[in-house]
Amino acid sequence: MRIVLARVSLIPPQLFGVLLVTFMLVRLLPGDPALLMLGNMATPDAIASLRQRLGLDQGLWTQFVRYLGRVLHGDLGTSIFTSHPVVQDLIERAPATLELISYAMIVTVTAGVGLAVLSVIARGRSFDYVTRVYGLAAGALPDFWVGLLLIFFLYHVAGWAPAPFGRLDTYLTAPRAITGFYTLDSLLTGNWADLGSAAARLVLPVATISIVNTGAMMKMTQTVFAGVYDSAFIRHARASGLPQRRIIVIALKNSLPPIITTAGFLFGFLLGAAVLVETIFSWGGLGQYAVQAVINSDYPALQGFVMVAAVFVLLVYLVVDVLYELVDPRIRI
Amino acid sequence: MRRCLARPAAVIGLALLALLAVAIVFADLLAPYSPIMADPLHSLESPSSLHLLGTDVSGMDVLSRIIFATRINLLVGIVSVAGAFLVGVPIGLLTGFYRGFVSALVMRLFDFIQSFPVFVLGMALVSVLGQEIWNVALVLAVLFVPLFARLVRAEVLSLRERPFISAARCSGASDLAVMVRHLLPNALTPALVQLSISVGMAILLTAGLSFIGAGVRMPTPEWGLMVSSGAQQMILGVWWVSLFPGIAIVIAVLCFALLGDEMRRLLDPTRHRR
Numbered sequence: 173m174r175i176v177l178a179r180v181s182l183i184p185p186q187l188f189g190v191l192l193v194t195f196m197l198v199r200l201l202p203g204d205p206a207l208l209m210l211g212n213m214a215t216p217d218a219i220a221s222l223r224q225r226l227g228l229d230q231g232l233w234t235q236f237v238r239y240l241g242r243v244l245h246g247d248l249g250t251s252i253f254t255s256h257p258v259v260q261d262l263i264e265r266a267p268a269t270l271e272l273i274s275y276a277m278i279v280t281v282t283a284g285v286g287l288a289v290l291s292v293i294a295r296g297r298s299f300d301y302v303t304r305v306y307g308l309a310a311g312a313l314p315d316f317w318v319g320l321l322l323i324f325f326l327y328h329v330a331g332w333a334p335a336p337f338g339r340l341d342t343y344l345t346a347p348r349a350i351t352g353f354y355t356l357d358s359l360l361t362g363n364w365a366d367l368g369s370a371a372a373r374l375v376l377p378v379a380t381i382s383i384v385n386t387g388a389m390m391k392m393t394q395t396v397f398a399g400v401y402d403s404a405f406i407r408h409a410r411a412s413g414l415p416q417r418r419i420i421v422i423a424l425k426n427s428l429p430p431i432i433t434t435a436g437f438l439f440g441f442l443l444g445a446a447v448l449v450e451t452i453f454s455w456g457g458l459g460q461y462a463v464q465a466v467i468n469s470d471y472p473a474l475q476g477f478v479m480v481a482a483v484f485v486l487l488v489y490l491v492v493d494v495l496y497e498l499v500d501p502r503i504r505i
Numbered sequence: 506m507r508r509c510l511a512r513p514a515a516v517i518g519l520a521l522l523a524l525l526a527v528a529i530v531f532a533d534l535l536a537p538y539s540p541i542m543a544d545p546l547h548s549l550e551s552p553s554s555l556h557l558l559g560t561d562v563s564g565m566d567v568l569s570r571i572i573f574a575t576r577i578n579l580l581v582g583i584v585s586v587a588g589a590f591l592v593g594v595p596i597g598l599l600t601g602f603y604r605g606f607v608s609a610l611v612m613r614l615f616d617f618i619q620s621f622p623v624f625v626l627g628m629a630l631v632s633v634l635g636q637e638i639w640n641v642a643l644v645l646a647v648l649f650v651p652l653f654a655r656l657v658r659a660e661v662l663s664l665r666e667r668p669f670i671s672a673a674r675c676s677g678a679s680d681l682a683v684m685v686r687h688l689l690p691n692a693l694t695p696a697l698v699q700l701s702i703s704v705g706m707a708i709l710l711t712a713g714l715s716f717i718g719a720g721v722r723m724p725t726p727e728w729g730l731m732v733s734s735g736a737q738q739m740i741l742g743v744w745w746v747s748l749f750p751g752i753a754i755v756i757a758v759l760c761f762a763l764l765g766d767e768m769r770r771l772l773d774p775t776r777h778r779r
Contacts, residue, residue, distance in 0.1 A: 186616075186617075186620065189613070189616070189617040189620075190617065190620065190621075192617070193617050193618070193621070197629055197630070197633060198633060308514075308759070308762060308763070308766075309755075309759065311705075311758070311762055312705065312709075312754075312755045312758035312759040312762055313755060314709055314712055314713065314716075314729070314732070314751060314754050314755070314758075315713075316712075316713060316716045316729075316732060316733075316736075317732050317747065317751035317754065317755075320732065320735075320736055320739045320747050320751070321748070321751075323739055323740055324739050324740075324742070324744050324748075327740065328739075328740060328741070328742045329742075335740075336740065440622055441622055441623075443622050443625065444622035444623060444624030444625045445624070447624060447625065447628065447717065448624075448713055448716060448717065451716075451717055452736065462625070462628065463628075463717045463718070465632075466628055466629075466632040466717060466718065466719045467717075467718050469632070471633070474629050474632060474633075475629075477625070477629075478621065478625055478626065478629045481621060481622055481625045482620055482621045485620055485621065485622060486620060489620075
């Protein structure tokens with residue numbers, strides 16, 4: 173528990189660093205932010221008034237303190253494109269992205285660990301070879317391309333998958349928001365039509381992310397699990413006549429810490445992957461919002477998204493460290 | 506050489522590298538059409554003997570564009586990683602050798618950079634700097650600097666206490682000589698291995714950035730942009746516009762991943778795999 177507290181106390185300085193980066197992102201880069209925000213057609217008057225409104229005529233440090241103050245009050249500015257407060261936009265879209273990457277995470281980790289365990293047990297056989305080729309190839313696949321191929325083959329050619337536009341069939345209305353996850357909300361409210369549609373729509377994007385990222389998860393787990401599987405205490409367990417399944421469980425338990433670290437890293441990484449995959453599937457989440465922000469030079473929105481992404485990663489790493497402590501008693505003080 | 510040929514991964518990697526090199530050097534000879542010449546009368550033609558890989562929305566020849574794009578994609582990948590290597594290695598060496606306040610500060614800065622998902626920060630930086638190909642290279646270089654610096658620093662930290670370093674110091678070598686002559690050659694291996702793999706990562710990131718419109722603009726031939734230009738039609742069954750540039754990306758990234766793997770084996774004789 174002390175580790176948890178010590179770990180939590182690290183969050184404020186990290187958050188400070190994140191805010192410094194997001195602040196500098198827009199302020200310190202070449203060009204006048206007011207001009208960037210208004211575009212090339214802006215009149216000098218408009219630029220001057222926006223500069224004053226944004227406090228750009230003051231010192232950089234004052235600007236940063238003001239920015240900090242506003243962020244702490246939950247004010248991330250107003251999106252130029254949607255003309256809503258950025259915070260509101262982000263909160264509306266976050267569940268879509270979280271639902272997508274949570275399922276992708278579950279599939280990726282399960283498949284990655286599963287394949288790794290099987291390949292270590294089947295060492296030297298063709299299955300082991302196949303997983304190794306897959307591990308190498310998966311790292312070279314662009315996720316946006318895999319998504320398009322899946323759409324082409326499973327939607328256009330085979331007709332198995334639903335249309336790749338959004339999270340729900342167009343004639344359905346979204347379930348009453350409880351968690352924001354359509355699958356969970358429709359399950360909780362007993363809305364079976366929504367549940368079926370939401371689940372079907374998740375299949376392709378989740379498959380896209382998983383196909384690309386399972387390789388890395390699998391390779392990492394293979395290395396760790398093979399090390400444990402060959403260790404003396406596992407050989408002892410086998411010599412003592414424990415059944416194979418029990419041995420695998422024990423070996424897996426001992427490989428957990430590095431697996432958890434990798435999985436945590438992956439979760440943060442998937443937020444970046446979601447940007448591309450959401451664009452392809454018109455998912456309407458944070459990633460698509462960020463792409464719109466890039467295309468429309470909507471800097472407040474972009475700044476907000478980058479900040480949320482970094483905070484998300486910080487939280488994931490916090491959870492990883494806590495889990496790490498739970499599964500690895502050695503690092504307890 | 507014979508040992509090298511016995512490894513299929515190395516052979517495939519080198520073969521792919523040769524393929525990419527040929528595409529870069531002989532692009533003008535190989536490409537049947539101009540890569541940027543629009544021909545609206547022949548838009549979205551399926552692969553045929555006239556257009557081997559078909560044409561895209563504006564009637565540009567997909568094959569010619571793929572061949573010419575090799576230059577841009579590989580150049581950005583190699584230049585950005587080379588830049589990151591040249592900046593990151595000295596930083597790693599210095600921060601590993603002098604462990605003062607500045608070193609700690611630099612490492613914290615790297616922590617912050619790395620606490621953002623790579624693609625997210627890359628996207629934001631390119632969008633703010635201006636969506637140009639050299640800005641993509643610059644941003645990728647900045648994002649990769651911490652990677653190389655950390656690898657070198659970790660090696661230096663473990664090497665600096667070793668007897669041969671003390672011996673060099675005792676024989677009167679200056680700080681600079683210890684760093685450059687004794688530490689650098691021994692600390693470089695992990696960074697060298699990372700070099701090739703990073704080029705592959707850079708190519709993937711560049712393509713991804715162009716795909717969402719944060720990289721190069723039409724009509725520049727670039728693989729990610731080409732995939733994106735066919736994305737809308739893919740749903741309608743026009744597969745050739747996006748499929749082939751994607752294969753080019755896979756080939757390029759796979760090539761550098763395979764070479765990276767081989768380099769690890771060659772440079773690290775102590776770690777034989779089963």
